[in-house]
Amino acid sequence: MENQQSQRIRSAVFDWLNSINYQYPDRVIPSSVLTNDCIINGERIILSGAQGIWKPRQLQYPISIKSVADSIYQDAQLDNNLIHYKYRGTDPNLYVNVGLRECMHQRIPLVYLHQVSKGKYLVEWPVFIVADDPKNLTFTVEANSNQISLSSEPNITEEPDEMQRRYATRQMIQRLHQGTFRERVLEAYREHCAICRLKHRQLLDAAHIIEDSKGGKPVVQNGLSLCKIHHAAFDNNIIGITPDYQIQVREDILQEIDGPMLKHGIQEMHGNKLILPRSANLKPKQEWLEERYEVFKKLNLELIIQI
Template identity: 40%
Template sequence: MRSALEDEIDRRLRAEAMAWLDDKTSNGAASVTRTELSNFMFDGERLPLIDPQQGIRKPRQLSAALSILTTFTRPGRSAPYNDVPGEDGMMRYKWRGEDPNHSDNRALREVCARGLPLIWFVGAAPGVFHAIYPVILVAEEPEQHQFVVSLEQGSSGEPTTFHAPPRSAPERAYADRMTRQRLHQPVFRARVLEAYRTSCAICHLRHSELLDAAHITADAQGGIPQVSNGLALCKIHHAAYDANILGIRPDLVVEIRRDILHEKDGPMLLHGLQEMAGVTLRVPSARVDRPHPEALEDRYAQFVAAA
């Protein structure tokens, strides 16, 4: 049986780890490296937030897991574990192996039983992670060797209590939206920014707080959440791209809408948009991460039609 002191250490460790991540990632705007995660300190002792060899981290100070990890997998390769949404729209996290009594699986079961907040590290690149927290394990599905992960937070910032899997169409749509907002969109952004070396592909601005991952083909049009369907753009160029003020040709050259080129509206318009006409995009060095030519062509056709 746990003592009050053990419960206090557990509460404090989780709170300090998440506060440390707030500072390290600028409240989720930046990714964090494996090296950085290995240097977290608690009560004067180094306490890595991820395990060097496996996906489930339970420090010796705790009886329950502190974090889970989904490793980065290159497009076209098979992930070692398939952490995907279920029919209810909620995410799943796989057991370690098939033994329900493995110590890691027991550590996750303890988190689930006590409703403890957990940190989920999702790979953005080799050795680089996007941190999603707090998440909560709300159920176990033993036959599928997995736990159900809720990404929902209440207004207080604490994880909400899970009552029943969402079943109706509105509930499923809500769960899907929550998953996109707290998992898919931030992970997509982290992976795109990592591939573009945290730099706007057009103007080369390098402040991560001012950078977005712009979709070439939108989600609503069947766009896939892969780096090849994204562009790292600063907020002004992202907004201009979405509004068809700025277009990108299939040969990666930027165009600015003709009427905008002839406007006179101060230095922001001049230097931020008009002078970008004719600039060639700076793209990732890895060929698999470069913008997909067919997606660029389709998106450029929309720009031409709107212009």
């Protein structure tokens, strides 16, 4: 069994994560916060190590496992419903691998760190190790919809059933994929709206040029960093973007008379150039913009005829 002191610290770590959650609503946390800011009983607990499976010296067993989005040295493989996590090295009896196996046997909650950019992690908690496959040198990780409570009770008493756990895991994998896309797009645009320059990450989205459902890829060239208003305007063809990065406002909207949001926020954007990432290979793919612009153009033409 995990000793009591270690259990108490682990529980306090989850309380601390819950307490900072409001500062990071999208659960993207700088690595400096994870390595410096978790202070329990006056002691710093480091939550992120140099390598994938991490055990702070104050704990008996590991606290976190880490993966890197799209790394060639992938620690984790995200399937539709399952996360396969690689052992450290090839020795099943290496201490961190043994530690993680103990976390599985004792149902000890862990923190999942998914690196989305240099120095930033998408953080999920709690996760559990539910299976061990020494032949393939992997563990299976599952999410759990039960929040670790803020009380001092470290163990989860009521187990969610298998369906709930699968569902929670699928949602976690989706969050990791979407969060990775969002973070990369926002970073490419230096956390500005590509239309109005607004710089508040809580008000920014990573919009798809070609939607997911239409086969759009989750790559930066298929993304635009847009504020909530401009994202909705783009999705609803109120605003169109030409393949050569010019902003167009739909004809009927241009003629409308309304308050300052319409005037300054939308109408005045007409004809402006899109604000683009500095790096050429991160700019929106013109072919995809063109495909999307065709829809806008068709709708706009129909409206012009009506007007």
